[in-house]
Amino acid sequence: MSEPAARTPTEGNDATGDAFESARTATYAVLAACWREPTERLVEVANGGELSALFGPLESLELHGLRSEYARLFIGPAGPPCPPYESVYRDREDDDEFGEVLGPATMAVERWYQAFGVEHRPEQRDLPDHVATELEFCAYLAEHGRDDRLDQFRDEHLTRWVGDLCDRVEAETRSPFYAALARTTREVVAD
């Protein structure tokens, strides 16, 4: 892999107007944000209709319920039924089990980050191969015009497991938002 572009995520474009280098950057950035724990802002934006282009029409969201559903699907305490980590799907010995976290796939993802001059923030207590973080990295590559590398990263990682994750989310969720997020993410990753 080649070294990263000089720019860093924190000194990117303006937050206003035509803020993104590319629609791809924005798409991955939005998806990454949606796979994180729901925020008040996410609910406002969704309820303002600004996510409908990506997800289709959505019923009105309510933050408390959305956070509970997010915890149930992705955090626990039970399960969770849809662990959002790559190694769980890729580093398993059988298809009928969940693998460990922080496996070889996680290390491979971290090497990608490293090669492009970014790292998982130590204060961020979630794991480096969380689906949101991998999507965030895609946004980063897109923003820096590394579409070739973005395609490669997607082929080596996201396409290998995000379909499984999205299948589980669609089967498990009681929330149209997460069903829509799963559908859209599957399409974007496969595109």
Next chain:
Amino acid sequence: MSDDRRGSKGGDGDGVFRRDVLKASGAAAVALGLGGGGYASSLAETATEPASRQNPGIESYVGQDEVIRTACAPNCRGKCPLEAHVRDGRVRKIEPQIPADERYKRACTLGLSHTQRIYNATRLKYPMKRVGWEPGSPNPEGRGEDAEFERVTWDEALDYIAGEMERVRDDYGPESVYFETGSGNNGVSGTIQSRLSSLFGGTQKSWSIDINVGLGFRRLAGAGFFNVPTNEVVDWRNANTVIVWGSDIFASNLQQDASKLLDAVENGAKLVCVDPVFTNTAAKADLWLPIKPGKDTLLTLSMIKTVLDDGTYDTEFLRKRTLGPALVRDDTGELLDASDVFDDVTEDLPVAVDESTGEPVALEPETYGEYALFGEYTVAGVACHTALSLLEEHVADYDADAVAAEVGINADNIRTAVRWLATRGPGGIASGYGVDRYKYGHTFGQAYAILLGLTGDFGRHGSIQGSHPLGGSYDNGGYDAPEDGPGTTSLAQTDILTAMESGDPYQLKVMYSQESNFIANQMPDRQRWLEASKSLDLIAVADMHHTPSVQHADIILPASHWFEREDVVDTWGGHPHIMYRQPAHDPLWESKSDHWMLVRLAERLGFGDYFNRDKSATLRELLAHDDEVDYETLKEQGTVKVSTPVVKFTGPFNTPSGRLELYDEDAPTEGGITLELPKHIESRTADDWDTAEDYPLMFIQKHSKWRIHSQYEYQNWLREINNEPQLDINPKDAAARGIEDGDYVRVHNDRGEMVVKAKVNDGMQPGLVNTDQGWWGSDYVRGHHNDLTHTDVCEVTGNFAFYDTRVEVEPAPSDVDTSKYTSNQPTGSGATSAGAGGD
């Protein structure tokens, strides 16, 4: 966006995500504040030069592994010293560590599978609060299977707990706060919790589990609680006969004890196994005595009779170290007191008769004399019998032939076993925790202490009195009970239950639980505990995993794995070491050590000055008072061997007479029956028990080799072998009920039920069924093994009698939903349903 977007699955269209969608996402991104790099919440520019530039190409790992020293934790009592191989900051392999005494280099399949616990996706990740719980509005009905949780910050979680503890202290008194700790770990967390409880004035429990046999033994020998102290296990190789009694050492003590037992066998020992089940240990024994459940004391009485009849008792030992020759007054049943016989004796000493002179003499501890072991004597005008004569009379009806049918063992085999013990030199009885779980198990402790007294198997190399070698602890200088606090009130677990139910002896209102899965899984009559706990305004549970007890919590505190903690570990006597744990890496997600949590809780409660956030400093302080172990040496070496006697029960016994009290003049009673000598008392195992017709099968819950209590729930490697709870049932009992191997069956009694898969198993005797203990509620198709057990305990020890349980078994109803084991659910996921892990 139009509806045609929906339903189009990725990859099956033209492969090009619609451009207008991509374009539209720009506005959404701006609205979400993701511009200007705002999307990068997890990734940051690397401060240092990328490693790929420093070291391009294929990386070599030679020499890059770090090997750290740590130790296993769960309570199989093995406490094996372990090494963790760490590469790229992750534990990749677990191996046995060679401790200071390398004979204790051991580890088992469970210990080696720790990577699957540390890196399990089901670990608890963040502090959480039950939706619907608020301070002052606990909504206890919302607990349980359907409870939902939301994330909170650590500050919020600890503020909630401290706030409730202070409120409850003001309203009900500090003892209303119950600090619960289980046996899930053995670092310093229990000590830290005790310190906080002591300063606060809270309640902690004393055990009502595993103390039955030990306390029965203790009445005679002055030692015993959790089982009975015995010689250090490396000394077992000197035993010539080992009777393993109610313990499947080769399954549930794979760690240290199993290897040392094999050493004894290799060295020529006869191995006898007394167990109602044909266990792993029975299969390896020279002689298996397939005892019927609950007949252990009866069998022991017949063994005592055999030794007395054969005259193979150890006369020297009986004279020097026991009350065998002591005179017992015919009129009162008390020991004749030397002060009533001799004018010049004021001490409270027993009296014997010297056979050579025919004169009475005061019995001193550890003193040999030609004392008469048997006979009737009148001394100082008082008619007496020797204690051994009373024993002889007491066991007169228990000839092996007479009891054979009732205990279920061939009489010759009874005699053979005890003759090996009595005539082959040193040996003993390695009792386990099986007999503890019958209501009157303490009478077995009393009975076999007498048997070992007859055979002289105390205080010499090769003696075995139980399974707890003791040793392996350190002096913490009273850290757990500082003098300037009000102190902890101790309640037996049986009283914890009534305190929650009825405020007797006082009301409990808050429970802070760590390393414990008691309340919703491991306690007998589980539904009673769950109902009782509704009186609590707050249940806070710290754990690594989503146990059933975690599902019943109001506040969930994610605890780190042991390998993520710096810690000092004692061994509960499994082997004579203190061990050090070097952390392999930071705890994953937001999990924290119990020390971290308790210190911050203490700070909120105003006790911050008594604790140190710095774990290393805390450990140094804890070890500062010990003469043998210091923090620096321990950290450098990984283990320090501490001195502990290899041979136990040397010197005077810790009893009023200083002797083994074969006759217990201060004996307690059970239902009006006094126990100066051990009596065969039965509860539900009796054939004429009043529910015997409705519930004809006895139900035990063995320890298996795939779990330690309720731990190791989600390991894939273990689940591949042992995926679901089953009912072991004899082929005859199965056939009589129309049950075939692999059928789902309903096991029920007047308290509850469970539905499990039947395992038709010749190793079970007719009339006895088993489900291995430790399975979680979510593992059962329906019910739970502890919905069948009860809380009826004996008067003497108050020990829970899990095995003293009757059930009936029938084919499961046809509408039972077994899909959790038949549909395609990932194994080990803990994700079979939203409420997985609940009840």
